[in-house]
Amino acid sequence: MCPHAHRHSIFCLVPPYVLDKIAQNGTPKQRAAALRTKSLDNTFRALRLATQAARFAPARSAVATAVGMLGKRRTIYNASNTQNLPGTPVRAEGQGATGDVAVDEAYEGLGATFDFFAEVFDRNSIDDSGMALDATVHFGDGYNNAFWNSVQMVFGDGDGEIFKRFTIALDVIGHELSHGVTEDESQLQYFNQSGALNESLSDVFGSLIKQFVRKETAEQADWLIGAGLLADGIRGVALRSMKAPGTAFDDELLGKDPQPSHMKNFVHTFEDNGGVHINSGIPNHAFYQVATRIGGHAWEKAGRIWYDALRDPRVRPNTGFRRYARITDDVAGRLYGVNSTERQAVRDGWKAVGIDL
Known part of the structure; x- marks a missing residue:
């Protein structure tokens, strides 16, 4: 399937209405974190990176499909509480646990999602052509969200007062990666x-x-x-x-x-x-x-x-x-x-x- 014209730069897990409530009702620290998170989300939504439209195109080539047949290709990056993406690679496919719970949860969650689509629907990764699965953890300072940006997964650590780390729930990881499946298979307008x-x-x-x-x-x-x-x-x-x-x-x-x-x-x-x-x-x-x-x-x-x-x-x-x-x-x-x-x-x-x- 060709890249879609209706591609969106970000799909966030935590709805804006939840962040709005925190900004209204929270402590000064909580309000600041909510506003910072929402500002980042809005910025990512406004971006239309050229790589987004091209992301799925290489995976449609015969070479990429052949590589994809090798199975899962996961890479987990650490942003070290900065906003730099993707960050420093800290765990690649086949490497053992790092001891960093967010890194290891992301690695296992990406693998579980790949296995689900492969075993249940005979789908070869998100794009059905062996797309590599990348994720960044420890994004931002107390960032209260997780998102798929058409290129990779990104997880905040949460502020510890309202949200825990966003790698903690497998369905959160599956939810965000599934946006990539929908994005690849349909042109559903996000409205x-x-x-x-x-x-x-x-x-x-x-x-x-x-x-x-x-x-x-x-x-x-x-x-x-x-x-x-x-x-x-x-x-x-x-x-x-x-x-x-x-x-x-x-x-x-x-x-x-x-x-x-x-x-x-x-x-x-x-x-x-x-x-x-x-x-x-x-x-x-x-x-x-x-x-x-x-x-x-x-x-x-x-x-x-x-x-x-x-x-x-x-x-x-x-x-x-x-x-x-x-x-x-x-x-x-x-x-x-x-x-x-x-x-x-x-x-x-x-x-x-x-x-x-």
Whole structure:
């Protein structure tokens, strides 16, 4: 697939509305860190580096594909609390643990994500052509975020008061790298419903990667994104809940989780790129509904339906929830039969969030 025109410079994990709440409610130190983080995020979003558009192009060559067949190619860099990217290489593919927990968590998380896409979907890395996986840890001073910038993963250490290190949650790593998969397979605009769908797809695959590593069934999974990321004393369990959107946190500093789980509560806003991190709760909950209705390991059937739908040529730049739902319905019928329980689960799952096919 050719590089896409609608390429975005950064996909951050922590939504801007959370940073806004911290900037309003935090201590002077916390407010300063939140504003600094948001300023960095906005700067990265404004950048349109020439290397972004070219990043996927070399991987499409026969040479790159041949190299990619060798398997994982991970490199972890240390920014040493500066904003220099990528930083100093500290662990390469095949090297042993360093003892730096952030370095080693990033290394293992990149590997788990590669293995998931390879074993479940027969996908050769993020671009399906053996793309090397690079990540930088210890980025910035108390940087409260993690992001994918179309070139690599970047992890902040968190401030220790609100957020712990951003390598701590496997689904965070999977979420961000999955933005690269979506970026490679579709041209979903990062705005309004198509942007919320983009965010939801990363939550879906991030959660599935965690479930795959833990060998959990849909019923056993916690369906949380970023569990363990919130620091001690923060009233919350994660950044988002796919099982119960709107319940992940309720804290005087962070505010209350604003995600809706049903179209009747869809949030109309121009903030957060039209609510991409907020309204993603609706397709997130639809996937949870589908996966638990089908049962078993969610990556085997529900995940396959969502992945094949992402790759469907009918996914357009402005694809919204209903169009994507109809594509998943068609895919389920093709994979498992028009009268299958899997297809009915897809229809019932979308209906549960207010989307009739």
